[in-house]
Amino acid sequence: MMLSTIRNKKVKSKKHEAIATVCAVAFWLLVWHIVSVAVDSDIILVSPVRVVETLFSVLRDPSFLSTVSYSFVRIVGGFFAAMLLGVLLGWISSRIWIVETLLRPITVVIKATPVASFIILVLLWFSSRNLSVIISMLMVFPVIYLNTLEGIKSTDQKLIEMAKVFRMPLIKRILYIYLPSVIPFFVSACSVSLGLCWKSGIAAEVIGIPDGSIGELLYSAKIYLQTAELLAWTVIIVVISVLFEKLFMALLRWLIKKLGMAGGALHG
Amino acid sequence: MAEVKNLTVRYGKNAVLKDFSAEFPEGSVTAISGRSGCGKTTLLSAVSGLLRPAHGTLSGFGTCSVLFQEDRLLPFLTAVKNLTVTTGCTETEAKNALMQVGFDMEDIEKTASALSGGMARRVAIVRAILAESDTLILDEPFKGLDDKTRGEVLRFVNANRRGRTTLVVTHDPRDAGDLNADRFINM
Numbered sequence: 001m002m003l004s005t006i007r008n009k010k011v012k013s014k015k016h017e018a019i020a021t022v023c024a025v026a027f028w029l030l031v032w033h034i035v036s037v038a039v040d041s042d043i044i045l046v047s048p049v050r051v052v053e054t055l056f057s058v059l060r061d062p063s064f065l066s067t068v069s070y071s072f073v074r075i076v077g078g079f080f081a082a083m084l085l086g087v088l089l090g091w092i093s094s095r096i097w098i099v100e101t102l103l104r105p106i107t108v109v110i111k112a113t114p115v116a117s118f119i120i121l122v123l124l125w126f127s128s129r130n131l132s133v134i135i136s137m138l139m140v141f142p143v144i145y146l147n148t149l150e151g152i153k154s155t156d157q158k159l160i161e162m163a164k165v166f167r168m169p170l171i172k173r174i175l176y177i178y179l180p181s182v183i184p185f186f187v188s189a190c191s192v193s194l195g196l197c198w199k200s201g202i203a204a205e206v207i208g209i210p211d212g213s214i215g216e217l218l219y220s221a222k223i224y225l226q227t228a229e230l231l232a233w234t235v236i237i238v239v240i241s242v243l244f245e246k247l248f249m250a251l252l253r254w255l256i257k258k259l260g261m262a263g264g265a266l267h268g
Numbered sequence: 269m270a271e272v273k274n275l276t277v278r279y280g281k282n283a284v285l286k287d288f289s290a291e292f293p294e295g296s297v298t299a300i301s302g303r304s305g306c307g308k309t310t311l312l313s314a315v316s317g318l319l320r321p322a323h324g325t326l327s328g329f330g331t332c333s334v335l336f337q338e339d340r341l342l343p344f345l346t347a348v349k350n351l352t353v354t355t356g357c358t359e360t361e362a363k364n365a366l367m368q369v370g371f372d373m374e375d376i377e378k379t380a381s382a383l384s385g386g387m388a389r390r391v392a393i394v395r396a397i398l399a400e401s402d403t404l405i406l407d408e409p410f411k412g413l414d415d416k417t418r419g420e421v422l423r424f425v426n427a428n429r430r431g432r433t434t435l436v437v438t439h440d441p442r443d444a445g446d447l448n449a450d451r452f453i454n455m
Contacts, residue, residue: 161336164317166333172353
């Protein structure tokens with residue numbers, strides 16, 4: 001009885017929270033609309049209604065899908081490449097201290113350097129076509145690498161000793177001892193990196209202006225002062241980024257559950 | 269015959285075990301006792317290959333299976349899975365063994381993190397016993413078990429020791445007799 005009351009209260013408070021969030025969004029949209037009417041200039045501040053109209057015309061454009069898939073494939077490709085490289089090098093670094101020592105300054109430099117500097121540097125060495133792959137990979141790599149390394153280092157030494165005594169094969173040690181320890185770190189690293197790869201990837205496209213990318217359209221919106229197009233594409237980027245993040249995280253959590261290594265990874 | 273000769277083990281500059289020697293005839297049960305901090309667990313760690321001695325030699329122990337002072341179970345796996353994953357035994361063997369030490373069908377499917385202290389201890393004991401090895405190392409085996417459970421576990425250990433050379437660290441004077449110890453070392 002008491003448990004169901006608590007549960008009902010939780011459901012109610014979640015409902016209230018959702019309603020409050022919708023109201024907050026509606027409030028800011030209204031403020032935006034009022035200010036845009038007061039300013040009365042589509043270049044300085046376009047109204048939300050105009051942005052929605054432009055959004056629909058962008059969605060109806062025959063080149064919409066090819067533009068989105070161009071950027072999507074490269075940015076997400078960069079994310080997966082960083083994920084593989086980060087996990088692999090994280091594992092190697094945990095075994096061979098010299099690899100960890102060699103990679104330490106690189107990760108510090110990547111984390112501290114502004115993304116624009118990297119974009120310009122990479123443009124000097126590579127064509128702009130694959131710029132967003134390299135940049136999103138570069139931005140995501142330190143997050144995945146450092147979290148994987150931290151996860152491996154935080155593995156319970158007593159369990160490692162137990163595995164050694166009982167001569168557990170390496171594959172079982174990885175599955176049942178290292179992975180449960182690494183997974184919480186890996187999940188939170190992925191969650192952070194997914195937003196990061198889109199932000200850095202699109203920034204790279206805006207500077208490198210590869211033909212047929214979202215970044216190119218954002219750049220031309222800026223050049224021709226098309227504020228409505230700029231905001232419509234921004235909305236599209238945010239929606240794709242959030243949807244991909246939700247889908248990827250749901251798949252990751254499903255996989256972890258399926259492998260029976262939930263641990264503390266599935267909370268939050 | 270397994271043998272420890274002039275064994276010294278250090279933690280940094282501190283020698284926990286100094287110039288220790290002992291012989292362990294094949295199949296014997298040796299009860300090891302002594303005050304806390306005298307190096308009993310250190311000796312077991314050296315025998316099981318987890319600590320490298322500063323001096324001295326260890327020979328004839330072969331492969332070891334160990335019941336540690338802590339249970340060291342894989343927390344996200346069930347009691348049965350803990351046994352199959354670490355010892356390579358079948359699910360049926362694991363279930364039978366757990367039943368012999370007082371588990372019921374519901375308990376064997378609980379994850380290790382959901383087991384009580386006494387249950388976790390029993391899983392750890394069964395793991396050490398089921399694992400294939402030449403030497404059996406038991407560090408305070410019946411710690412935290414009530415008398416009835418202790419009796420069940422004791423029967424299981426004695427019935428499944430399979431003539432392995434056994435080293436038991438204990439503070440409980442009953443353990444040596446109950447495990448049929450034929451040798452005693454007071455460190």
